[in-house]
Amino acid sequence: MKRRPILIEVDEHGRLVLPPEVARRFGLQKGARLRLEEDENVLRLSRSSASLARVNIEPTNICNLDCRTCMRNVWDEPPGNMSSETFARILEGVRQCDPLPRLFFGGFGEPLSHPRILEMLAAAKALGVTVELITNGILLDERLCRELIALRLDRLWVSLDGATPESYADVRLGAALPQVLANLARLRDLKRQTYSREPRLAIAFVAMRRNIAQLPEILRIGRSLGAEGYSISNVLPHTPELQEEILYRRALYIADMTVSEYQPLVSLPRVDINDQTTEGLINLLKGYGVFQLAGQEVSPGYDRCPFIEKGSLSIRWDGSVAPCLPLLHDHESYLDDRLRRSHAFFIGNINQRGLLEIWNDPAYVALRERLLGFDFSPCTGCNSCEMADANLEDCFGNVQPACGGCLWAQGFIQCP
DSSP, rough: OOOOOOOEEEESSSSSEHHHOOOOHHHTTTTOOOOEESSSEEEEOOOTTOOOEEEOOOOOOOOOOOOTGGGGGOOOOOOOOOHHHHHHHHHHHHHOOOSSOOEEESSSSSSGSSHHHHHHHHHHTTTTOEEEEEOSSSTTHHHHHHHHHHHHHHHEEEOOOOSSSSHHHHHHHHOOOHHHHHHHHHHHHHHHHHTOOOSSSEEEEOTTTGGGGGGGHHHHHHHHTTEEEEEEEEEOOOOOHHTTTTTTGGGGGGGOOOOSSSEEEEEOOOOOSTTTHHHHHHHHHTTTOOOTTEEEEEOOOOOOOOHHTTHHHEOOTTSSESGGGGGGGOOEEETTTEEEEOOOOOOTTTTSSHHHHHOOHHHHHHHHHHHHHHHOOOHHHHHGGGGGBBBSSSSOOSSSSOOOTTTTTSSSSSOO
């Protein structure tokens, strides 16, 4: 559905006047701070850092697969499921939010393996919020498909990293692709039989050297299953083996994608992607220019925290609250050739403090504003001193979390 533009006015004092429903939805209240970016003809405003718009919930850190790409391969943490008491505390906090945030069930385990996941989803939907869940799709049997349809889960994300049984098993370390595709085909057919559009299907794909050529086939499979969206991310290399799989080694050292003599602006029209245009467009992209498409700049995604821009926080299975998904667990990964240790960072625990109490804590408000401005050392592009070995401090004087080496903030890794 095409979104119609919203016309706003400038009052006699030169202030922008927004429709009240828009201001409320984006948390634009008195005193709110926003990120403003300007292009030649456009001003872009981010969501207010004061507005809680999304809660990421990790129901469990237990999984039925052992994927080579998973953070769980490089941590030493006990397994655990979120308790009913902890989840009730989350819902209690969500009820107090205005407007209500969306809830995303994910994290670093398989949500459908939680023994009470259907009860959790039903309780979340009863609040009237938008609810999403990500899964590897193996546990989507007929009973579960019918339950998700009856609950009217808003969106179901399914991870697919290979288009053939062999390539899927190469990443997911389990020969389950035929089963996953059969489960999704059943979900599609049951939705048709019940005249239901929910849950809307979306596909998450982790791109590597070994599987990037299969992305077009992943898109084709998704269309056949009724997928309405795709999220494509680079791999976060937790091991030396994955370090050889990254697709962004050169891009790590391009520190600023602004228009300059080194990064020219390339304005593209809308164009068909076919045999005649593909080679030229690919060669153009290799130049690392700054691009406009039909007059709209394609955002480079540099020095901006996607979790802050979504107005989100993340809650681990034990109730620990972090600013983002990557800070839920200690883990290691490679920043080019340097092994980097990311230490978990928490701003509270939902079992001890209310959700809005944690969200409005002055120290957390200050952290969100710092992330909005993103005044951190450029560890991703520099990566030349021992401070880049961890997220504990940087040469600008920032202490944990020092986010200059975060690949999410530099647009390389993304979550649905």
